[in-house]
Amino acid sequence: MKHVLSVLVENQAGVLNKITGLFARRAFNIESLAVGVTDDESISRITMIVDGGNSAVDQVEKQLNKLVCVIKVREIKEENVVGKELIIIKLNASSKTRGEIKDLCDIMNAKIEDISSTTVTVELADTPARVELFQNMLRPYSILEVARTGLIAVQKGSSFMG
Amino acid sequence: MITGAEAMRRCLEAEGVTTIFGYPGAAIHHFYEELSNVDTIKHILVRQEQNAGHMASGYSRTTGKVGVCLVTSGPGASNLFTAIATAYMDSIPMVAITGQVNSNLLGRDVFQEIDTTGAVAPFIKHSYLIKDANDIPRIFKEAFYIAQSGRPGPVLIDVPVDIQKHMLNFTYPETVNLRGYKPTTEGNAKQIKKVAETISDAERPLLCLGGGVFSADARDLAIRLSEEAGVPVVTTMMGVGALPSAHPMNLGMIGSFGHITANKALNETDLIVIIGARVGDRAFTSSWNVAKKAKTIHIDIDPAEIGKNVSTTIPLVGDIKLVLAKLLEEKPKADCKPWLEILCSAALTEKSKIASARQNTIGPKRLMRELGLQIQEDAIVVADVGQNQIWAARYLNIQNGRFLTTGGLGTMGYSLPAAIGAKIANPDRQTLVICGDGSFQMMFNELSTMAENCLDLKIILVNNHTLGMVCELQRIECYKNFCVTLPANPDFQILASAFGVKSRCIIADEDMAGAIDEMLKHKGPFLLECIVSPDEGTKTMDEVI
Numbered sequence: 001m002k003h004v005l006s007v008l009v010e011n012q013a014g015v016l017n018k019i020t021g022l023f024a025r026r027a028f029n030i031e032s033l034a035v036g037v038t039d040d041e042s043i044s045r046i047t048m049i050v051d052g053g054n055s056a057v058d059q060v061e062k063q064l065n066k067l068v069c070v071i072k073v074r075e076i077k078e079e080n081v082v083g084k085e086l087i088i089i090k091l092n093a094s095s096k097t098r099g100e101i102k103d104l105c106d107i108m109n110a111k112i113e114d115i116s117s118t119t120v121t122v123e124l125a126d127t128p129a130r131v132e133l134f135q136n137m138l139r140p141y142s143i144l145e146v147a148r149t150g151l152i153a154v155q156k157g158s159s160f161m162g
Numbered sequence: 163m164i165t166g167a168e169a170m171r172r173c174l175e176a177e178g179v180t181t182i183f184g185y186p187g188a189a190i191h192h193f194y195e196e197l198s199n200v201d202t203i204k205h206i207l208v209r210q211e212q213n214a215g216h217m218a219s220g221y222s223r224t225t226g227k228v229g230v231c232l233v234t235s236g237p238g239a240s241n242l243f244t245a246i247a248t249a250y251m252d253s254i255p256m257v258a259i260t261g262q263v264n265s266n267l268l269g270r271d272v273f274q275e276i277d278t279t280g281a282v283a284p285f286i287k288h289s290y291l292i293k294d295a296n297d298i299p300r301i302f303k304e305a306f307y308i309a310q311s312g313r314p315g316p317v318l319i320d321v322p323v324d325i326q327k328h329m330l331n332f333t334y335p336e337t338v339n340l341r342g343y344k345p346t347t348e349g350n351a352k353q354i355k356k357v358a359e360t361i362s363d364a365e366r367p368l369l370c371l372g373g374g375v376f377s378a379d380a381r382d383l384a385i386r387l388s389e390e391a392g393v394p395v396v397t398t399m400m401g402v403g404a405l406p407s408a409h410p411m412n413l414g415m416i417g418s419f420g421h422i423t424a425n426k427a428l429n430e431t432d433l434i435v436i437i438g439a440r441v442g443d444r445a446f447t448s449s450w451n452v453a454k455k456a457k458t459i460h461i462d463i464d465p466a467e468i469g470k471n472v473s474t475t476i477p478l479v480g481d482i483k484l485v486l487a488k489l490l491e492e493k494p495k496a497d498c499k500p501w502l503e504i505l506c507s508a509a510l511t512e513k514s515k516i517a518s519a520r521q522n523t524i525g526p527k528r529l530m531r532e533l534g535l536q537i538q539e540d541a542i543v544v545a546d547v548g549q550n551q552i553w554a555a556r557y558l559n560i561q562n563g564r565f566l567t568t569g570g571l572g573t574m575g576y577s578l579p580a581a582i583g584a585k586i587a588n589p590d591r592q593t594l595v596i597c598g599d600g601s602f603q604m605m606f607n608e609l610s611t612m613a614e615n616c617l618d619l620k621i622i623l624v625n626n627h628t629l630g631m632v633c634e635l636q637r638i639e640c641y642k643n644f645c646v647t648l649p650a651n652p653d654f655q656i657l658a659s660a661f662g663v664k665s666r667c668i669i670a671d672e673d674m675a676g677a678i679d680e681m682l683k684h685k686g687p688f689l690l691e692c693i694v695s696p697d698e699g700t701k702t703m704d705e706v707i
Contacts, residue, residue, distance in 0.1 A: 009342075010342060014279065014280070014291075017280065017283070018283055021283050021284060025284050055469065055473075058469065059466065059469075059470060062465050062466035062470075063466050065465070065466070066464070066466055067342070068287075068288045068308060068340060068342050068343045069342055070342050071341050071342040072342075
């Protein structure tokens, strides 16, 4: 079972180390983790996807809350996620396959960012499921490089973390 | 403007620190120079850094104040880690100050540099690396606040040597503002009502008291709860002494090395009220089983402990002292006379069993019983780790004193330094060390600290020429007794005299009472070496009755 956690932390050196260290030593599984500064420069937001049962995620939340550098932890239920993940894929493309790749990009609303005589580089910002689908569709064209950001998210509606 | 070192000293004074335990080195020498100029703070020079931490622990546990220790960078800090981990597992409030290399050289692997705050992260409540001398007052204020509030624990402040000389304008903050740290202390009123009702409805209720009862200074309230609600009590090892051992409601210690009656009660209860205990695996050997048979109420200051190892019917987060005071107002009263009578009489029988006297060696269980009879009512007893610890926890009568040991990490070599810390804080209280020949040889260098400070400690050395606890495990597995004998122990009598400590060695039970009396009457430190057979076990099955 996958859970999306949104975590506000102090924007200081060593904080990420404390958080990832906690996950490692308590054997929690993180599927993805994305960090960035918020509108308040002293606070960063970490969005993470944690794999585990409800009681395991409950422990993750409680252990995170024990860290002094963690300001707030909130689980965003799947139905309340407003979120995106960015994927950038560089793949082999000859004049023969370029057209097919462009079709796939059009269908998925992806963008061709760069091109060379033998490759194209495409990008897509979407839900993790659609990003996964896009990557699967491109696999037959011999992928050279993939970079994914992991999900970033806030919750739907008027409630907010701050 | 004052130097960073002076600022550090003034921070400690503002926190009411009068004693610190430490060992100097290059990266902390400016601060040592600062300490030498004042008489407000007494520095106790230890013989190895780990023991500075254990002394701070013993000091803290017997005063309720934050224990402070001070070491240099690199090996000084890494030697201290064991003591920090020990304090972390047992939730002991402590501030550790470590020197660090010049801040401009951080990360270049210079002489005596290690990443102290990085290394210590998994077993510390919080840590700071000071990069700007102006942060010293705020960081010290926060460190002391974090160490002693919420669930207590160790906090480390790493101070690069150049920062100790930087100049700053000093004002000590009056408050802290930590947006990520706001422990819940008041228990939820509805939950407290529910707890009271559930206790009143139970047929076979049981209180389980842990070390949190001492951390929260809630011993009196816990005793009142047991007496007024009419609910019998078991304790974890960290909770030994929460009720006097001889109290009729005290069924003893639970766990793999616990009392039979206590474990039987835990197995048969229909409502277990866990107070200030983290449901550790040595205490609750089958926590899943407890939860299957009984309702569980878990009262703890740390929300992460609730539901971690045992599923909980009623969780109650809060400071135990505040929660128990509110709970008593609800007047819970269990109607469980048959349950209570059976257990209390079984406990009484168990407590009154005496192992038969030995001829050629000392019976360790009789030894602990005899000690319990002779020590003062408010004595501090510090047990080390291993068989000596189990014998002391099970057979030594604690009245209104303290039983200190490291229940969580099980750190050998804890007892003597912790007792030194306790004795310095409580010069008028009788203080005893119980250790084995294994643990004694991990810490006897601190006899030097004890002698230097003229501390009157009574050391009971249970000498079986064996690392007995490991040996017991090997015996259970039918393994060979590989590596557990200590055939080349020194002559502990000569060793004691080298430190100017009076000593005596006994080998027969008939000499036990007289020797203990001699030790306790002697003014000054005393080492009582008791020769015990390596075949003695801690389990009840081989108990001779």
